[in-house]
Amino acid sequence: MADENADIGGTLEDEDESSDDPNLQLELNAFRAQWMSELKPSSGAGDRLQRARGVKRTQDVAREEKATELFLRAVQEEQNGAVYEAIKFYRMAMQLVPDIEFKINYSRPPDADRGGGNYMEDSDADGEIEDLLAYFEQQLTLESSFPKICTPELEVTQTHISALPREILMYIFRWVVSSELDMRALEQLSLVSRGFYICARDPEIWRSACLRVWGRNCTKLGPFKSWREMFLQRPRVRFDGVYISKTSYIRQGEESLDGFYRAWHHVEYYRYLRFFPDGCVLMLTTPEDPLSVVPRLRTRNTRMDSVLLGHFRLSQETDNQTKVFAVVCKKKEEKATEFQRNRFCRWNQAPEAEHAFHVGLHLTSRGRQSFSKLVWIHHSCHITYKLTGETVITTFDLDRMYTPFFFARVKSYTAFSEQPL
Secondary structure (H helix, E strand, O other): OHHHHHHHHHHHHHHHHHHHOHHHHHHHHHHHHHHHHHHOOOOOHHHHHHHHHHHHHHHHHHHHHHHHHHHHHHHHHHHOOOHHHHHHHHHHHHHHOOOHHHOOOOOOOOOOOOOHHHOOOOHHHOOOOOOHHHHHHHHHHHHOOOOOOOOOOOOOOOOOHHHOOHHHHHHHHHHHHOOOOOHHHHHHHOOOOHHHHHHHOOHHHHHHHHHHHHHHHHOOOOOOOOHHHHHHHOOOOOOOEEEEEEEEEEEEEEEOOOOOOEEEEEEEEEEEEEEOOOOEEEEEEEOOOHHHHHHHHOOOOOOOOOOEEEEEEEEEOOOOOEEEEEEEEEOOOOOOOOOOOOOOOOOOOOOOEEEEEEEEEEEEEEOOEEEEEEEEEEEEEEEEEOOOOOEEEEEOOOOOOOOOEEEEEOHHHHOOOOOOO
């Protein structure tokens, strides 16, 4: 009897150990499913193939469910401070499904009283929170009758930022955005806390940004639900970088002196467009590569002689296409204060003329990057003679030399704030 009890006890212990092993349990379930399918009468190879696919699908679903349960249990153990236990469950989950981390919906934190399998229960919190702003405002209101923007995690001896009035904090946020409309920095600031998220969604900040971009053309929201949605979705040029167009071609050179060969030259040059929120634009055509040119286009007061300075405007056409029109010209040089007044001075000099270049571009998106491509639609040169007031217009043919502009973000352009929004 003692031996039989020992055998029974050992068997029970083996079953307990096997139940803890997820791989062994999955293999047993798969074996039972396959065994039951083989007992049923088969009607041909097609039925066997369909049953095999069904069994494989069942195994995949069971494996993913088990991996999800193990991964969520690991998350719970990590939050409780049991790091070693969490690592063990993380490893077991990733052995079943290597990319289980990206297949879990973190719509709500795991409840301490439930296991990982009940993570997605309760239909009240099913899916993502639709209005996160209202949810955070409600949470702060429930926590205190006088909600603060944020609370210090540790005890501090100096004044914490949460002690500042909301008006002062909103003014700081406007400095973060700055006159260069660095809305990316505002979005990153919203990740600090719930209070910062609420301040970063302030409609007045996003309305001011929209007015800087579109002016009088955005007095109403129109089809958009909020000013933030308008700023993010309505086509516009970007100010946190530069648009670059690279052109290269092969040009035939002169024949050698002996006439045996003729050289060929590979010509390569760049066009740069730098837009500013106040409507200014810089245009530059040069053979220098972006590494040396881009830092010098940070401000509109660049010292490069070949830069063309002008203004631009956005145009929303009836065919739902957004176009950018710009007029640029060379910087006006200061006239000399002293004139040569001697008998050798020639007074019949060439008539002075002003050259202005008119540029038309079509604004589109490229892949995931919104409003990152500009396609040529017009380029002309207007020469105005000051003496007669006559204007001569020369329109250029848009051939393959006019390659599109592609946007490149430059972090240094928004690294400093000179003025608040």
